Amino acid sequence: MQEMVSSILESSFELASTQRVLATRFYTLKPSMLLYGPPKSGKNSLALCFGRAFKKIVYVDFQDARLIDSMRAHIHTFCDTNPLGLLILNRPPADFTPPSVPTIIIDSTPIHAPAHFICQPIMPLNFAEFVHFCKKDPPALLARFLKEGNLPAMLFLPAHAKIRYKQDICALSFGAHFDLFKALLFFQAKSISTHHLYTQLKKHIRTSKDTLYFFLATLQKSLTLFLVPSYFKAPPKIYFYDFALPYAFSHTHSLVPVFENMVALELIRHFGSKSLHYHGTCLIVQSSSPFACFPYAFPTPESLEHHLSLLLKVLPPMPILVISINYTHVGRIASGQTYQTYSFSHFCLNILPTL
Structure with missing residues (x-):
């Protein structure tokens, strides 16, 4: 022996x-x-x-x-x-x-x-690591990152195997709770209390409140799921460790929560999950120099002014950074405050390291 x-x-x-x-x-x-x-x-x-x-x-x-x-x-x-x-x-x-x-x-x-x-x-790849491994033009890589997600294996698997890989990994990792985990993906970037989540889930799958509470706690301990608290007193928001994971189980999942989740993960990786709060669709980093980060995939100046005006009515004075997929803009809203819109790739590679 x-x-x-x-x-x-x-x-x-x-x-x-x-x-x-x-x-x-x-x-x-x-x-x-x-x-x-x-x-x-x-x-x-x-x-x-x-x-x-x-x-x-x-x-x-x-x-x-x-x-x-x-x-x-x-x-x-x-x-x-x-x-x-x-x-x-x-x-x-x-x-x-x-x-x-x-x-x-x-x-x-x-x-x-x-x-x-x-x-x-140890979290999956952030965008800077993804660019480092692929060694291509960052804006060109963003579409792939957004579609395929941040798992390291996505860099090396053939295209036809990537969806099945994620499905198999989830089935293996979550076992008897696989169906429960799949159901949770629908609530990506949604603000919802655990009790309300349970009342919604039990309409579609068989589970108990104790099972759900235990499973959520396990997912949080392993950094598989993040419950980001509200800046005020709303229920927490749900984000997943792989922002593109819902695409592996749905043909119709919206881009909006995926993009918000993607920005949230970059902030979590840089500042830690305890520094992050939210209000509406705005992510607030409470560091030594607090700032608000507003993920907005496809903004226009008019829509930005509307949303930012509403935000400024409830948030204390702090810098606001708007993160889009590929739109850049410097603007000023009616109250006189200026804002800067960055593309996601520029924000991750050039702005975030300086914050």
Whole structure:
């Protein structure tokens, strides 16, 4: 058994690396980190890419059915007798104590992180990373990003396989709650209380209030879903980790909530989810220099003046940035306040890093 374990562990990193496309992300890793986040956000690939800088690496996938209990007992022995540069543990059980070697842990949530580990959320690609990997003109890439979403696998899959890939990943990740998750996609970028959400869902699927509350809490812990609070006292808004995910389950899903979700994710990635609030369709970042971000896919000067005038009546004084798909404009509303409209690509690549 010991010889078999040694053989498997010694070849584990090379085997895992050949099964994935490894690319450097905009994250800084170091040992004693737990990487967590939603399904297929790139946690494994990121850890394996980081591991290439070390001389001797072992990768242990605890979801591998071949990793029987008797084999787990030999992992500590192997680490004690073999000098390791890095140990990568994918989904270790809650009762598993990592060996005393430099370790990276991959999990869906930070709940079972060892006390001395730093928890690092790993989100799918932001637009800057997407452009970095594709190395093409950003405005030309925006249509693809908006249609296909931000999962790293979308960069490498053939076009005909992308929708099925997302469907399969959701079915595998959410299991018995797959139908419930699909039903939630309809409420993308909608303001709705959990109680009202339950009353709407039970018209179409069989579920209980306890099941819904538990499932929503699980999705939030894994960063699969974000409930962004209102700037005032309205119910929270629902955003998903992959803004284009509803397209995998509907031919008729509107572009408007997808675009709003897309802008929200860029802000969450840059400022953190706790900094974000909303009012109407306006996203408000409460940082050291608060500002309002107004996603508006296809604005006109007239429509902008109308919507911004309404916003300014209820929001405290703060800069307002309008984010469109490809429209740029500097305007002034009747009250005298100026506003700037940026294209999404220009905002993400040039404006957001300065905020």
